[in-house]
Amino acid sequence: MNRTASRWRATLSGADRELFEERAAVLEYDAGWPRPIAESEATRHVCRSLWERGAFRLATWEDVGGT
Secondary structure, three states: OOHHHHHHHHOOOHHHHHHHHHHHHHHHHHOOOOHHHHHHHHHHHHHHHHHHOOOOOOOOOHHHOOO
16 A cells, blocks of 8 residues: 555544455455455545545645645
8 A cells, every 4th residue: 555545544533444444355355356456446435435424525735745
């Protein structure tokens, strides 16, 4: 996982982080997807979940460590 994705994941609540890890693991081990692709799809899944709950917020460049 790249640094930006790692920083984003660190901002998730415990339940959302668990959702991410579980979704990525299922896609990797049960579906046989490569880990980077599984993590990408898990990110999409968590973002959709956040959006549906009204908890999604677009990050600024500074939020993810940009200078």
